[in-house]
Amino acid sequence: MxxxxxxxxxxxxxxxxxxxxxxxxxxxxxxxxxxxxxxxxxxxxxxxxxxxxxxxxxxxxxxxxxxxxxxxxxxxxxxxxxxxxxxxxxxxxGALTQHSRELSRTFRAETLxxxxxxxxxxxxxxxxxxxxxxxxxxxxxxxxxxxxxxxxxxxxxxxxxxxxxxxxxxxxxxxxxxxxxxxxxxxxxxxxxxxxxxxxxxxxxxxxxxxxxxxxxxxxxxxxxxxxxxxxxxxxxxxxxxxxxxxxxxxxxxxxxxxxxxxxxxxxxxVANAQDVTLSAIHESGGEKMLVATGRLASYRCTYGFINKGEDGSVSLDRVSAEILGIGPNETFTMAARA
The missing domain is CATH 3.40.630.30 (Gcn5-related N-acetyltransferase (GNAT))
Structure with missing residues (x-):
């Protein structure tokens, strides 16, 4: 994307x-x-x-x-x-509740x-x-x-x-x-x-x-x-x-x-589920679609990327997303599950 x-x-x-x-x-x-x-x-x-x-x-x-x-x-x-x-x-x-003993009635009014x-x-x-x-x-x-x-x-x-x-x-x-x-x-x-x-x-x-x-x-x-x-x-x-x-x-x-x-x-x-990770490698296609972001202030960028996670904890990102974010291997970015 x-x-x-x-x-x-x-x-x-x-x-x-x-x-x-x-x-x-x-x-x-x-x-x-x-x-x-x-x-x-x-x-x-x-x-x-x-x-x-x-x-x-x-x-x-x-x-x-x-x-x-x-x-x-x-x-x-x-x-x-x-x-x-x-x-x-x-x-x-809010609500205001009022009661009349004489009438034996309770009135509940909705208020702004x-x-x-x-x-x-x-x-x-x-x-x-x-x-x-x-x-x-x-x-x-x-x-x-x-x-x-x-x-x-x-x-x-x-x-x-x-x-x-x-x-x-x-x-x-x-x-x-x-x-x-x-x-x-x-x-x-x-x-x-x-x-x-x-x-x-x-x-x-x-x-x-x-x-x-x-x-x-x-x-x-x-x-x-x-x-x-x-x-x-x-x-x-x-x-x-x-x-x-x-x-x-x-x-x-x-x-x-x-x-x-x-x-x-x-x-x-x-916010609670986002992780800061180090990019291990860049791949051409495939992977789990996730939200990825990098940069501070005016350089901030965020997009959908495709992530592959290795058993050793390594993280690779698809080339298109890496180019959008302007990052390469050994640089840090933030990722969060799409759903």
Whole structure:
């Protein structure tokens, strides 16, 4: 396979912009706005230039490149820490139980509470794969390459990790959750709010929304029915996150109501099972298909490779993958099981 992951560069701007136009809205980490995307690439360049350890408020944009054509066909992002320079708000699903002795009745109400519980976590997001490339496990390569990057730069990340999944968007491009809750306070359509959110963030919602818990029973049926549900195109991503070790503890996005998945970095399947090994030899073909990665910061690369393991502990890698990673015998790389 000639596809591989690398960190993004300034000259990826046009391709990222073209992919952003394919998302269909509600994809706040990949806005169809050149200035916003250019700012993301600039932040990435600054983060990759920093050689010191420690967790900083940075952004790493990564891209999926077809090594045979040079085309970029997917992207994803890593935010080492959220909430460092401003509150990181979520809604937390909860319940309030009340009892009336006179009526001999107990009432249990579902509530949405505005919280900052997830501040300080690492966030992975912005994952998008070109529709024509959604095969051969490339979505998994996009997702899991981020976890190997985090593992191999462990001092730059905290302990907890989150992933916000896009909420349900209707056929007209609207959000039932937005229309039923936040939209009532802002006098703007979801499309207008989506564009503003993608460029400026969702702080404006938190600034103006009520701070008291909201009873979901007071929302319309459309809004209630989508609370905590991912966009239909995000269901596979949710399953991948669950397989990786993320859970859904009841946090949702204050913008579109999509679920926020939460995990512990060191417990993620990819991180826990990865191994650093020394390349013993290069072979032409065959072997077990695995995730392989090497390099630090701007030189990081990750791809699927074919591994042969000897009884003496030796490890050989197929030539195509070795060339993508730029490694030869006696050099070290990281490998993790594909499934």
């Amino acid at each position: 000639s596809f591989f992951m690398r960190t993004a560069r300034a000259d990826d701007l046009q391709t990222l912009y073209e992919m952003a136009k394919l998302t269909g809205g509600g994809f706040t980490n990949l806005p169809a706005d050149r200035s916003a995307l250019a700012a993301k690439l600039e932040r990435t360049e600054q983060a990759l230039a920093r050689e010191s350890d420690g967790v900083e408020d940075e952004l790493i944009v990564m891209v999926l490149e077809n090594g045979a054509t040079g085309q970029v066909r997917g992207t994803c992002q890593i935010f080492p820490v959220v909430g460092r320079h401003g509150p990181f708000y979520s809604y937390r699903l 509470s505005l919280v900052t519980d997830l501040e300080g976590a690492t966030e992975v997001g912005g994952l998008f794969l070109h529709p024509r490339e959604r095969a051969e496990g490339l979505g998994l390569l996009l997702a899991r390459s981020r976890y190997l990057y985090i593992r191999n730069h462990r001092s730059r990340f905290g302990d907890r990790i989150i992933a916000e999944l896009r909420g349900v968007i209707d056929e007209a491009g609207g959000s039932p959750f937005w229309d039923g809750l936040a939209g009532r306070f802002f006098g703007m359509s979801f499309q207008e709010a989506d564009e503003f959110n993608a460029i400026h963030g969702n702080q404006f919602i938190a600034d103006l929304m009520p701070r008291a818990p909201i009873y979901t029973a007071m929302l319309n049926d459309g809004a209630r029915s989508v609370i905590g549900l991912p966009h239909p195109n995000g269901r596979a991503a949710m399953r991948m996150l669950e397989t990786e070790g993320f859970a859904n503890p009841g946090y949702i996005d204050i913008f579109d109501g999509g679920p926020t998945m939460v995990g512990e970095i060191d417990s993620l399947r990819t």
